[in-house]
Amino acid sequence: MTYSLGLPPEDRVLSPHTGWTRAHWEAAADGMVRAAWRWATPRGALLDLPGRPSASGVRSDGLEGYARTFLAAAFRTAGSGGEGPHGLLARYADGLAAGTRTPGRDDAESWPVIQDHATAGQPMVESASVALGLRLTRPWLWDRLDDGVRDRAEEWLRGALRHTPSPNNWYLFPLTVAGFLESVGRGDGETAHAIERGLGLLDGWYRGEGWYADGDGRAFDHYNGWALHLYPLLHARLAGDEALLARYGPRLRAHLESFGLLFDGNGAPLYLGRSLTYRFAAGAAVALGALTGHTPLAPGVSRRLLSGTLRHFLDRGALSEEDGLLTLGWYGPHEASLQSYSGPASPYWASKGFAALLVPADDPLWTAREEAAPSEGPDRALAVAAPGLLVQTTGGDGGLVRVHNHGSDHVRPAEGESAEDELPLYARFAYATRTGPTARANVPDNHLALALAARPGAWSVRRRIRPLGAASAPDGSWGWAASWHLPAFPAGTPGVPGVRVMSVTFVRGADELRVHRVTGAPPGTRVRQTGWATAEDVAGTLVPLHGWDEDRSTALRAPQGTAFARWAEVPALFGEAAGTGVFAALASLSGTGRGAALPDTEAGADSLTATWDGGLRVRIAFVPELTVTVATVA
Template identity: 70%
Template sequence: MNTTPFDLPAEDRELSPHTGFTRAHWEAVADGLLGAAWRWATPEGALLDLPGRPSGSGVRSDGLEGYARTFLSAGFRVAGAQGKDPHGWLERYAGGLAAGTRTPGRDDAESWPLILDHHIQGQPMVESASVALGLSLTRPWLWDRLDGDVQDRAEKWLRGAITHTPAPNNWYLFPFMVASFLESVGRSDGATTRAIQRALELMETWYEGDGWYRDGDGRAFDHYNGWALHLYPMLHAHLTGDSALSERVGPRLREHLESFSLLFGGDGAPIHFGRSLTYRFAASAAVGIGAVTGHTPLSPGASRRLISGNLRYFLDRGGVTDEGLLSLGWHGPHDATLQYYSGPASPYWASKGFVALLAGEDDPLWTATEEAAPSEGPDRVLALPAPGLLVQSTQADGIVRLHNHGSDHVRPFEGESASDEDALYSHQAYSTHTGPTSKANPADNHLSVECGGVGSVRRRIHPLGAGQGDGWGWAASWHRPVFASGPPMVPGLRVESVTVARGAYELRVHRVVGAPHGARVTLTGWATDALHSELVGLHGWDRRDEVRAPQGTAYEPWVRVPRLAADVEGTAVFVALAALGAEQPNTPLADAVADVALLDRELTVRWADGARTVVGFEPPHVQHG
């Protein structure tokens, strides 16, 4: 059922048995979003001042963001239709470009803000990449028809991205895209060459393996891999015909999609992990550009199942308001999903999902029969040693879980502070069907050491390894507990964590080292009230209860969280079994394990079906059979 205010075509369940969506649905959604957003444009169309709370960059920057990010939708829409523009979108963006660059920096109705260093007035640099990409995509029908003085003004404004300093992460791809466009229209020089080379050099240092890039010099692995770090270089190579770059980054995209394609639930939901989640169906951008360029392990039917399932997931769950606008949140509005830089137009980075429209209407992406998504196949466990992630999916309920043993949001030059804890990275596990609880509520999927009544948080994550076998896998890490009051750290205190995934079971093993007298340790499970969440202590735990999180999550307005607790001093090992599912299983979770034994720093778990898992600590290793 169409739950959006847009007029969508009839579903085609023969061609698309899983979603009913076709290429025509994608075009209709793009047109609907554009029409709704343009109702908030300034008289000459330079700014789209969408309603809502302003970002930390201010309303003028937010207005530019509205122009630039919707321009991405229009660019993919028109370019994919070989210049056909029945709604006249490009005429509007041409007018806005001329007005916005006429007197940039002025405080009037139309002028765009200047692009300065990221720490001064940085957000316009982000938007310059969208403007440049929109111009690249529509060059024959927009840029080539502009007056020369408008082209010169646009170049001058765009060059601000090249002459100023980006943030030390994926932001280096913004001047990269600006330089890519300028060189494509014959306006290259040493500065554009350096901007491209610098970004590509950094990309090499950030590539960790398994198809995953670090977002900067730290260890942040998240959705920015798909909608930035893979997308921009591939688009540059595709649009400019840079075959050498395509041969370098294309195989990485293919490898990325081997794992990332599993991070979409059976209902189309992307994994709820990392920042900027309000970009929603931009999560499918990597799948789309893989299909467009051929650098993908997925069949066309599986690719369309992922992108259309992802788009429909949010359309069916309130991601679009009654006015046709993308809201700030997840399903609908949700403050905890947002960051300080989120403004009314921020969700329109979802426009990157429309990259799939660059595949023409006769492309197999749109003509092949839709196939099942990877998470709709047999139960899978996939270990990713490079980023330190463990992926677990179950066919019966379509739930995908991500166990995090390697991705944090602490930059290398930063200290660890509990006040900077980010629940979208710091927890032990995430899924396609649950979200983390708010800071004001008990944390889900979290191991906390309490000293003096103050609970710890997990900040910098140190991966210790990952691996897999037939139907099972593991990942391990360690961290220093950080406290919000009193001493920020306890000398000698550390926590080593191992997750072993098998079917729907999650064996969670933690070794606490150096706990002071009077300390307490707690472990929580999945936060939900609609699904079945269970957490059973197998070794070391002596208390079990359930806590409430009244602020809920991005999925539910009110949730429960199972919890285990025990006193701890010195070094101790704690073992638990967790499970998340659509329904309560027929067999009690506690009956899944027959015996647990700890001997000589090695833990042996005998499962009820006869299998045995051995977890060693020095160094961490796991055996299963």
Template identity: 65%
Template sequence: MFVLDLPEDDRSLSPHTGYTRAHWEATADGLLRAALRFATPHHALLDLPGPPSQSGVRSDGLEGFARTFLLAALRGAGAYGKDPNGFLERYTEGIDHGTRTPGRDDAESWPLIGHHGVQGQPMVESASIALGLRLTAPWTWDALTPDARDRTEEWLRGALRHAPAPNNWYLFQLTVAGFLESVGRGDAETARAIDRPLGLLDGWYQGQGWYSDGDGRAFDHYNGWALHMYPLLHAHLAEDRALLDRLGPRLEEFLDGFALLFDANGAPIHHGRSLTYRFAAGAAVALGALTGHTPLAPGTTRRLLSGALRHFLDRGALSADGILGLGWYGPHAPTVQRYSGPASPYWASKGFLGLLLPADHPVWTAPEEPAPVEGPDRALALPAPGLLVQTTASDGLVRLHNHGSCKVRPWEAERPPAEPLYGRLAYSTRTGPTSADNIPDNHIALQVRGVRSDRLRIEPLAAGPDWLASSHTPLFPPGGPVLPAARLDSLTLVRGRLELRVHRTVNIPAGTTVHHTGWAVALPPGTATETDATDGAPEVSLAGAEVTGQLLGLHGWDTSRTVRAPRGTAYGTWALVPELTGTVGEDPSGTLFAALASLTGDPGPAPLTGLAAVDVSGHTVTVRWPDGTRTVVDFGDGGADSVPTVREETA
């Protein structure tokens, strides 16, 4: 069984994680040694064990080479070329052999780069190879023969001559072109490949430090590990002060909120696609320190980075062979995208970006400081991406309420089912969404003729300091019911660990069944018991090993129950989900539903019953809290275009 050879914890310098730069270097070395056992004889491909991706075995082998080369490059560049393990020499040999006869079906040749959707995956990998070469040029590029450099350039230019996916893929072209220009091989083609992505990036910028991943409203970890990372790292390496001044403040503003999305236990928020990249989530945190555009103290930066790395190493992210497997901790199929192959998790290499900081940088020498989540309770509304961050100091838990991020492009039809990692109302650092095959957690759905609706395109409605509201069209699977002009408006307001969830129906027929679910809690199968519906919608409480989820109907709900999710979540192989059920009323202007939810890591949380009382009048919900304050959620006159408002009142 493979075991990382790590130094002893240093609890003096790093009281929170025990990790120092030496731990990062040892982890990088261990990951590389484990992966390189699967290289072809001349190291051009790494055929890691596991089922192939949709791109095929040869593309997967290139992916294994490219993504681990990026790790070797960060390790080698951070050590100023010192490479006692000979990693860079092996990768240089692999580049030489992989580019000799590209496209040939032999033991070493790299696949040619094609258009997205037609042999496009090599374009993704070309960026890692180009970036690795740029970081290590004195020890890799310069070590290649002139002929090998020409062949490598020609192969890389395939990324500039084919169509990328309409999203962060354009930054792969920028990265390739930036490398070619850095070694004196720039021309009009490379200039266009830099200017075009930067222009698109400005169009995708939505404010508050957040980019959408292409046109539309897809906000997730790609914002940090791709949309900020590639252009800003290019600007840093090129010493392009104008571009740094243009993009750097966006990164700094992003980090001000993003830093809250790391749990006290180190976990990043479990939301969005490609989560198998794991501690790559820290790439933007390291990038802020590298470029000088960060609001975080050096000790806080290391706390976040090392917390994320240790979180996954301690929880089984490495297989018995020392390989990063597909999943979150251990293998977990619902976490994996269709495009993922055995080597895909090695985009986690981006998490090692901090190694580019010299050993005497304050990020490595300053004592660790607490993570932002370990400060006071926070409620941070981010209207630009439509995300509401909720943290609690007592348990270090992070919840992310989603009222704006969705994986539907402007030109795409809304077609159920929704992607579980985008369509839910809320996500956290200790729970994962249930599989698409099971009941959805944190969801609001209609049920018509036995079929439940889905939440796909999410339209932000309104925002306040501690609340967000959005709207969506409830859609049913193809061939299912169609409700003309139907709409569900949803609002989340947070207060400490509590979540007030209010929903309004618009143009939905009276008598329609409405279901609302809370947090999915992973439980051992032998202790997890599904309950039947209970009249009166009493509180449902589910206590797992790390969290307790609670859901209480306040208004409009007739019954409550727990429902099993036998495919579990990334946090356990079996889970239960609390559910409330109600019925749309006769008022043609719509029906209001209100619930109180909680997810906490504190043991033995108090019941939700008694923590809030509600009065409903027309389209206004007034919530009375135990401290005597009142929250008034007003949906106005109930018209189809009315937008909710929230005001706080004292008794």
């Protein structure tokens, strides 16, 4: 039997793009929470969902099931004045009482204690969802608990204040716990310190234009919306702290100026970064903007993005047919979208998308007529220099979104290189809403790699990315971004000091001009440029312009496919570098099959000029320093 969420009929008058209303959101939240509760332990402290366990273990995974579904139930209940999934709030109260009992040999439902992130840190993550859920539902849950249960819950939660988080967004989990404890009259110096510390670190991670780095490195991804903006602004709003709202609200507004473009016309968010199995949590920042008023998006646009992304996943198999559980993957199950910390209940951080239900039913978010998504307008380029991202949208392809990455990686300064299994999620030159990236064991898409003569099959990877700038035309008709990196070669490859790659991406309309300058390459070094992973519903081209062996690309197979397709091909160009060389290609990605418009090009060892019909000309000079000059010529 196929599981049904019991969604109401569509309303194509109020919501011409998605057909969805607030009633659909309520039904989706209720149905997803009820489905997960079918796997609860007898006293409700753990939701032991079926599936592969995470590295943290089964007990921690069960806590994750409780905490993350509680967050969805809390948004639903608080936004409806105490109404919510029938009878489930009482079950969460029972689960809290059982979970906070002192662990013992015969107590199979007690929650694991909170420890340092390096020891067994996952319970610290879940403490934030428990605390936020309790804060949102206080009149209907916390205030009705026995004092003994409240005392035990406080003691368990305080473990988050007394242990060391991971050096990134994790510091906002103790902040969230501390905010709840202060809201129920249990604050002290320990809670004040956790809040002050978290906000201080957050300010240090702010890079401008509404974007935070996730820690001290250059990881810019969806954690901006579903963590780095969400927790402090929700804390400020729930506390009624106008000073904090005035401090962090404008940053959210600035973030949504660019982030609002990152949703495809079909509802898909950008596939970039880790934890992508959280899916429609990508809408949390949009919901938060509507809730707080700190948004540049009209209410009908905000609902279009929110309903579009929620419906996108539910229409494409994110819920298992037989039991209605969120699967470990993107649409259906997809191993390459996961991390070692992903367990059966991990996808329920998608609950953060239900923050939209905190917005009252009579708010314009729910009553205004839906409008088109920003990506569905004219073709547009937008450079976001702070994270080093270049956004490219093509309304002619139904709102297809591409982002060219010249600034986001996952290398922590204190830890050296990034984790190998996360390279596909951060190191590629471009990401999109309809394809890629390929799995680590397959040929990488959107990549420039070198192979030395001594090891011809050992291709380099791109790890630490150093931005060199980004800019776009005021009317969005063109944009560019640039960076450089030191190729990282596989173990056993002879040392090659001095090899360096400078890269520039220039976009106009649907075209992507990709230019690389390789310096310090030993004789016999091979160069490989790849394009977009293509499958049945997306078409891509990669055309050589300068420096390559052949006049056309070669199709390489990616049998592990992508999150969007089971099997894919990747176009590739090959060339040879010795000393210094410039390599240029024109790429495109389309849902309609349109190809790129080829420019006339002139190139030397240190520069490249490209001129399109109509007179647009770009000149890229690499020495004495990078300059990109754009002009219209007769």
